[in-house]
Amino acid sequence: MSATEIISWILGVLVTGSLLFWIGLAYRLNSMIRTKPTIREGLDLPAPTDASVSIVIPAHNEERVIDRCATSLRRQSHKNVQIIFVLDRCSDRTLEILQKHTKEDTRVSIIENYSCPEGWAGKCNAARLGAEKATGDWLLFTDADTKFDKELVRCAVASAIKRKASLLSILSTLTITKTFERIVQPIASTFLVRQFPVDRVNREHRSRPFANGQFLLFSRKAYEGIGGHEAVKEALLEDIAFARTIAREPDGRVQLLFADGLLKCSMYPTFDSFKTGWKRIYIESHSRDVKKLRGSAWTALVVGVCMPLIAFVGIYFGTSGSPSLFWTSIAAVTMFIFVNAWLYKINGAPVIFVVLSPIGAMVVAWILFGAASMLRNRKPICWGGKEYILEPRAE
Numbered sequence: 001m002s003a004t005e006i007i008s009w010i011l012g013v014l015v016t017g018s019l020l021f022w023i024g025l026a027y028r029l030n031s032m033i034r035t036k037p038t039i040r041e042g043l044d045l046p047a048p049t050d051a052s053v054s055i056v057i058p059a060h061n062e063e064r065v066i067d068r069c070a071t072s073l074r075r076q077s078h079k080n081v082q083i084i085f086v087l088d089r090c091s092d093r094t095l096e097i098l099q100k101h102t103k104e105d106t107r108v109s110i111i112e113n114y115s116c117p118e119g120w121a122g123k124c125n126a127a128r129l130g131a132e133k134a135t136g137d138w139l140l141f142t143d144a145d146t147k148f149d150k151e152l153v154r155c156a157v158a159s160a161i162k163r164k165a166s167l168l169s170i171l172s173t174l175t176i177t178k179t180f181e182r183i184v185q186p187i188a189s190t191f192l193v194r195q196f197p198v199d200r201v202n203r204e205h206r207s208r209p210f211a212n213g214q215f216l217l218f219s220r221k222a223y224e225g226i227g228g229h230e231a232v233k234e235a236l237l238e239d240i241a242f243a244r245t246i247a248r249e250p251d252g253r254v255q256l257l258f259a260d261g262l263l264k265c266s267m268y269p270t271f272d273s274f275k276t277g278w279k280r281i282y283i284e285s286h287s288r289d290v291k292k293l294r295g296s297a298w299t300a301l302v303v304g305v306c307m308p309l310i311a312f313v314g315i316y317f318g319t320s321g322s323p324s325l326f327w328t329s330i331a332a333v334t335m336f337i338f339v340n341a342w343l344y345k346i347n348g349a350p351v352i353f354v355v356l357s358p359i360g361a362m363v364v365a366w367i368l369f370g371a372a373s374m375l376r377n378r379k380p381i382c383w384g385g386k387e388y389i390l391e392p393r394a395e
Contacts, residue, residue: 054133076148120233
């Protein structure tokens, strides 16, 4: 067997494996979409008019988005709401902007906080202060960079009641307006959802608890039963910590739904903040495990860069006398483009940017490797105006 034949045989095996992988992923995506649970289910449920809801919004220097957030909360069709903004060490115009809303709507109140106790993450402490003033039957914690559809609170409470959820969370629809978001965000989000498939989160037995901090709706009984934010006070990703804590309770039930446009979020204004934010997310979602972070980084490179590259190499070698290799490689490239275009569309990014998805995969791998290095070397991560040194839990 000549060297060319050996290379073609090896490429054939690799390309066939790549093709089967993309076919399997397409099948998984199709299954997910057919059974996709969305918060819109609440539109067809009885309106929970008797349920009071306290909405707590921790905010640190959010003048960019705070007016939009407050306006959307005040427009909720569910009127029995209490809206509590906790300004955590703000030094911008957030307070000035919100004061207009407190004058116009008695349901809106502001708590100003200028300190954070030792051993507490800043956001958790701010949320705790808001919870102490909350009077509702349900406690909803959300972020300042969110925008609520007017039916969202009604739908969420109705769905939580129907699903008997102790904690109901929503995967928001992320806004994509910047170039780095169009290229990288679909890949970054996919790698997070890959760890926590929604069907596994919602199933009753052997679930994989997960929640999104942009929308955490607790029954008061469940929230107080675990000790509130005290139970997750050190967590920089308090949403996953809450989900795991609730799931350990005898009657604890975590449910996760897709926003389907009813909850929109504008996460990061710059690429630097995007990179820092996703490092934090990945570190906590990987349980502060350096090896897991590196493993995910290599997965991003293999799946997003090496697989399509090998398929293109297979096309090149296949034109030299191996029709089976050529057509298998064509099929692998086609499936790669099809599946990635599907993922970009699901995430709201222009499909044309799928041609740059290998760059997106490389950036995600770089972020994951950076997160692993930061964790291993105990470099501080800045979040919400405070620095944290995270300790690796396994290596």
